[in-house]
Amino acid sequence: MRGMSQRKRFVRLLVAALAICLPQLAVAASEGQKQQAERQLTQPLNNAPVWRDVRAGEGNPYQTTQVRGIETNVLIQSEGEIWREIRNGPVTVYGGLFVLIIASIIGLFHWLRGPIKLRERPTGRWVKRFTDWERLVHWSTAISFLVLAVSGLVILFGKYIVLPVFGGSVFGYAVFSWLAAISKNLHNFVGPLFIVCASAMFVTYVKDNLWRSYDFRWLGNSGGMLWGEHVPSGKFNAGEKVWFWFGLFLLSIVLAVTGLILDFPNFGQGRATMQLVNVVHAIAAVIYMGVAMGHIYMGTVGVEGTYDSMRISGGDGSVDETWAKEHHEYWYKEVIASRGREAAPTGAAAQPQH
Amino acid sequence: MARMKFLADAERCIECNGCVTACKQEHDIPWGVNRRRVVTLNDGMPGEKSISVACMHCSDAPCMAVCPVDVFYKTSEGIVLHDKDLCIGCGYCFYACPFGAPQFPQDGAFGLRGKMDKCTFCAGGPEPDFSEAEFRKYGRNRIAEGKLPACAEMCSTKALLGGDGDVIADIYRSRAITRGRGSEVWGWGTAYGRPEKKPAAQPPGAKS
Numbered sequence: 001m002r003g004m005s006q007r008k009r010f011v012r013l014l015v016a017a018l019a020i021c022l023p024q025l026a027v028a029a030s031e032g033q034k035q036q037a038e039r040q041l042t043q044p045l046n047n048a049p050v051w052r053d054v055r056a057g058e059g060n061p062y063q064t065t066q067v068r069g070i071e072t073n074v075l076i077q078s079e080g081e082i083w084r085e086i087r088n089g090p091v092t093v094y095g096g097l098f099v100l101i102i103a104s105i106i107g108l109f110h111w112l113r114g115p116i117k118l119r120e121r122p123t124g125r126w127v128k129r130f131t132d133w134e135r136l137v138h139w140s141t142a143i144s145f146l147v148l149a150v151s152g153l154v155i156l157f158g159k160y161i162v163l164p165v166f167g168g169s170v171f172g173y174a175v176f177s178w179l180a181a182i183s184k185n186l187h188n189f190v191g192p193l194f195i196v197c198a199s200a201m202f203v204t205y206v207k208d209n210l211w212r213s214y215d216f217r218w219l220g221n222s223g224g225m226l227w228g229e230h231v232p233s234g235k236f237n238a239g240e241k242v243w244f245w246f247g248l249f250l251l252s253i254v255l256a257v258t259g260l261i262l263d264f265p266n267f268g269q270g271r272a273t274m275q276l277v278n279v280v281h282a283i284a285a286v287i288y289m290g291v292a293m294g295h296i297y298m299g300t301v302g303v304e305g306t307y308d309s310m311r312i313s314g315g316d317g318s319v320d321e322t323w324a325k326e327h328h329e330y331w332y333k334e335v336i337a338s339r340g341r342e343a344a345p346t347g348a349a350a351q352p353q354h
Numbered sequence: 355m356a357r358m359k360f361l362a363d364a365e366r367c368i369e370c371n372g373c374v375t376a377c378k379q380e381h382d383i384p385w386g387v388n389r390r391r392v393v394t395l396n397d398g399m400p401g402e403k404s405i406s407v408a409c410m411h412c413s414d415a416p417c418m419a420v421c422p423v424d425v426f427y428k429t430s431e432g433i434v435l436h437d438k439d440l441c442i443g444c445g446y447c448f449y450a451c452p453f454g455a456p457q458f459p460q461d462g463a464f465g466l467r468g469k470m471d472k473c474t475f476c477a478g479g480p481e482p483d484f485s486e487a488e489f490r491k492y493g494r495n496r497i498a499e500g501k502l503p504a505c506a507e508m509c510s511t512k513a514l515l516g517g518d519g520d521v522i523a524d525i526y527r528s529r530a531i532t533r534g535r536g537s538e539v540w541g542w543g544t545a546y547g548r549p550e551k552k553p554a555a556q557p558p559g560a561k562s
Contacts, residue, residue, distance in 0.1 A: 033399060050403060053395050062399055066371055067391035070461075071454060075393045075407055080450040084416045155422050155444065163424060173424070177440035180423045184442045188465040265445060265461045274449045 033062070058270065071270050083275035091279060095286040096157055102290040106297045116225070116303045122320040127335055129235075129309040129324070130317035137204050138310060141197040141248075147190045149289050151183035156282060158183070191259045198252045208235040209244040214330070232329035239298075247291050254284040303327070356518035357432040358475055360506065361526055362405045366513035369394050369404035373505035373514050377408070380476065380504035381493025387457045389473040390505055406505065406514045409434060409455035409473035417447035417456060417472075425470075431497075432519075433475040438491045443467040475516070476503040 036049035054075045057063035065073045130138070154162065158180055166172020215238035217231060223239050224231045231237075236244065258281040261269060269277075300307050305323035308315050324332035369392050377383065377390045390408035411434045418426035418434065425440040426447075445467055447456040458467035469491075478495030481488035488495060496504060506516030515522040 033396060036396075036401060047401070050395055050401060054405075057393070057395070062397050063393065063395055064397040065391050065393045067374065067388045069386075069388065069454075069457075072388075072391055073393055074454065075395075075405060076452045077454065078452050080416055080452050084420050084450045088419055159422050159424055173437075173440055177423050177425075177442065181442040184444055184465070192464075263465050264463050265465060265467065266463050268461075271449050271454075274445070278446075278449065 032056070070268055077271050079272055079275055083279065086279050087282065091282045091286075092156060092160070095282060096160075098286055098290055099153075099293075102293050106293060110297070110301070113226070115301055118304050118320075118322050119326060120322050122305070122322050125321045126318035127321055127324045127332065128317060129319045132317070134204055135310055135312060135317050137197065137200045139312060141194065141201045144190050144194040144197050145292065147186055148194055149285075149292070151187040151190075152285055153289075154180055154183040155187065188263050191263055195252075195256045195260075198248060198256070201248060202252075205236075205244060205248075209241045211241060211245075215241060230326065230329075233327070233331070235328055235331040237328065243291060243295050247288060247295070251284050251288045251291075255281060255288065258284070355430055356520075358411060358517065359432075359519035359522060360408065360410060360475075360503075361515040361522045362407065363513045363515070363526060363529065364403040364405050365529075366511040367392065367404040367406060368511055368513070370510060372508050372510055373406045376504045376508035377473070380496070381474075382489075383471070383493065384459060387459055387471050389455070389457060389471065391454075406509075407453050407455075408505070409451075409475070410453055411473075411475055416450035416452070420446045420450040422446060427480075429477060431477075433477045433497070435474055435477060435479055435492075436470065436472065437480050438469045438471075439480075441469045443469055445470075447472075473503075476501070 032049050032053045035052075036047070039046050039049050053060070053063060055078055057074045058071055060073070063073045071077065158176065162179065163172065163176045166175060212234055214232065214234070218233050218238035219242075221227075221229060221231045223233075223237055225239075258277040261277045262274065262281060265274075298306065299310065305320055306327075308323070309317055309319045311317070321332070324335070371392050374388065374390050374392060378388070381389070383389060390406060392404055392406045394402060394404040396402045411432055413432065415426065415428070415434045417436075418428070421436075422444060423440050423442055425436045425438075426434055427437070428434055443458065443466070445456075445458065445465065447470060448454070448458065455472045457471045458469075459471065460466055460468045474492050474495075476494060476496035478488045478498065479492035481491065483495050483498040494504075496502065501507065503516040506514045509515075515525060
């Protein structure tokens with residue numbers, strides 16, 4: 001009993017000595033060090049504060065390793081698990097569903113409503129809508145977008161959709177690996193190209209996409225898409241302007257910034273950055289693809305005569321006057337006014353001008 | 355069947371980096387790639403601890419889950435291996451791994467990272483055992499030779515244990531008991547509060 005109490009006294013003395021010494025030793029140390037010193041006073045042998053540092057350490061000069069590299073002095077980076085849960089969970093599942101649902105809605109619209117036809121007969125007179133430069137910029141952006149979309153889909157969903165097609169054979173794995181490697185490299189090199197194209201596109205098209213008061217009316221009537229009433233608009237209607245500002249402008253910026261961070265790991269970005277940025281990139285990309293599908297549908301089979309304006313071959317960027325009048329009436333009137341003649345009544349027989 | 359594991363005893367590690375060197379030497383690993391590293395917590399402070407870390411061959415491996423081309427596979431002994439021929443070098447395994455185990459020979463612009471390299475538990479890869487291709491891509495296959503990982507075998511203080519999980523857990527448990535301080539190494543003071551007297555030794559065979 002006597003020995004016991006002596007030892008107790010010794011321990012108390014030691015603790016008191018440590019209480020004096022430790023805070024001084026820990027002056028320059030991390031918060032975890034201070035906590036550890038305090039913890040030893042209340043709960044000797046409880047090293048929890050030390051072990052908390054296991055999951056931290058970035059920028060802590062007292063947590064070291066001889067190995068050079070990104071975050072090599074961090075023992076455990078547990079946020080990777082969160083990233084995994086989000087990427088393999090909602091991003092893959094809901095992202096995939098989102099793309100499929102948008103595609104189905106477009107398909108259903110096409111099936112039920114059908115393509116939007118011209119109400120009156122084409123005049124055969126043509127109005128110049130897009131210059132060579134405008135079409136070149138559009139298609140550079142569009143093609144690089146499609147390359148990015150397809151390669152991105154392979155990287156995100158290929159494991160679940162393409163790889164099982166081969167039935168897990170060695171040959172199948174090799175083929176899919178080639179596909180994925182090509183996709184990854186195309187994605188990484190076409191990405192910066194897309195930024196250049198999209199920037200040129202923004203500069204080229206911005207003046208016609210400024211928001212006007214009549215655009216609200218267009219939106220309110222959903223552009224006459226559903227009930228077929230006529231809603232006038234400028235060179236671009238409100239739907240196109242939303243696509244321009246939300247898609248080409250906002251989503252492009254989000255994807256460009258996050259994409260560049262992912263594409264250039266040579267600046268030593270940490271894992272936490274990459275995880276966050278990867279999720280943002282994937283979500284923005286999936287939304288972009290969904291909206292793009294709508295744009296592609298409307299620009300090709302969805303609206304009769306629209307594709308003429310963007311033709312590279314077999315057209316010079318002109319549209320029929322009937323199309324111009326029915327879809328972009330204000331713009332049509334401007335063009336006609338600038339030509340210095342009255343807007344011709346639609347349906348009137350006229351000589352083809354080209 | 356054995357379930358292979360690594361166990362790093364922080365009470366024994368002296369940060370000699372022998373495991374790191376043994377690994378690099380055994381597998382002829384190029385500069386910039388480090389399958390194993392030693393991290394020191396509170397370096398130069400009282401209570402400094404060092405731990406050797408590499409691929410921990412997780413049961414539910416995050417790298418395996420996020421890999422877009424499914425290059426990872428698990429041996430019957432629980433060793434997580436990968437097929438470098440299929441790797442596209444996207445870096446996702448590196449983002450997901452909590453231990454920083456996946457390594458890339460480059461971290462170049464445009465995401466050119468090269469093929470991922472990581473600890474194989476000295477078990478090689480999908481190529482035939484002892485083949486030249488296997489050595490070139492994954493290093494020596496010591497498991498096929500009937501040996502344990504070089505890092506653990508070389509550890510001068512036997513701080514790093516590698517092998518059948520049951521066996522190394524028994525070794526570690528006996529150490530913790532004979533140290534007479536219970537499992538304070540892992541912060542068990544929290545569970546039992548401030549000890550009023552010497553904690554009773556755990557009964558042999560109890561799970562720690």
